[in-house]
């Protein structure tokens with residue numbers, strides 16, 4: 001089978017990681033590197049001497065031997081560039097989030113349908129073996145009925161101007177929530193504050209309620225002394241935490257909860273049983289994600305984080321953004 005020829009566009013902070021992973025995968029060739037900046041092309045080009053270089057995506061799209069384009073450009077460019085890639089007859093991997101609003105995300109999904117090409121969104125955590133095992137455990141019923149989920153994504157991290165903490169950090173947690181729970185929230189409340197740049201929230205607290213009655217909360221911040229990336233699921237039988245900062249214990253299951261007393265009468269006793277951590281394969285999630293994209297191209301299978309799932313994430317983020325904006329105008333006493 002011939003190699004899948006990939007072009008990587010956007011070689012700032014994240015794009016070089018995608019180029020590195022695609023070029024390391026068997027049966028894949030990074031044929032083009034594209035960035036608006038000559039400096040980025042020169043810097044990353046040294047690591048991929050066989051790849052051609054372009055400052056304008058049009059040059060890449062004109063090459064009929066390119067099968068797929070990977071977009072790691074700033075979020076406001078995603079939808080327009082993805083539509084151009086798909087309309088040129090190439091498959092498209094676009095970094096998260098798919099777009100800055102639902103209308104643009106729908107445009108990209110429609111372009112993929114029209115062109116009959118793949119659209120996959122880089123919702124990295126859906127390819128994390130620890131998240132995969134957490135989903136398996138939750139789906140098996142071991143945790144009982146899922147009651148609520150909360151996540152912390154905190155750091156003194158990259159300060160962004162064209163997205164706030166909700167869109168930049170929350171895109172990860174929303175994709176995991178939708179993946180784990182298999183439903184979209186019906187109610188969203190969000191509050192946040194901007195300290196570094198006016199109008200760009202550095203910290204966001206977001207509460208969601210789902211049609212099944214489950215709830216979720218996200219605490220997102222790039223202005224925090226702690227580096228935390230945790231997600232806790234509380235079920236009727238057991239509880240579990242995914243901690244991406246922990247090297248050895250990425251996933252921990254707690255046999256904790258309340259049991260009804262033998263006598264009944266609505267009395268409960270606390271159960272505080274075993275705590276265990278299953279072994280998680282230590283493969284790089286980004287490598288798995290890139291492999292998944294290539295596999296989908298080869299087999300025609302629908303990627304896990306396809307355009308429709310990327311659109312669902314954008315729908316939640318757009319509603320949360322509206323809630324955030326509404327919360328800026330509270331009624332004063």
Ligand SMILES: NC(=O)c1ccc[n+]([C@@H]2O[C@H](COP(=O)([O-])OP(=O)(O)OC[C@H]3O[C@@H](n4cnc5c(N)ncnc54)[C@H](O)[C@@H]3O)[C@@H](O)[C@H]2O)c1
Pocket residue numbers: 009010011012013014015034035036037040055057072073074075077095096097122124168
């Ligand atoms: N999955 C993850 O964990 C993860 C982590 C970081 C960033 N990201 C995502 O990656 C994307 C890029 O983020 P970043 O931090 O690397 O941004 P960045 O600003 O560091 O890099 C963007 C690059 O795109 C280039 N660019 C801009 N417009 C272009 C165009 N029209 N054609 C070609 N090149 C163009 C810029 O010159 C720049 O080099 C975002 O969607 C972000 O959300 C994902």
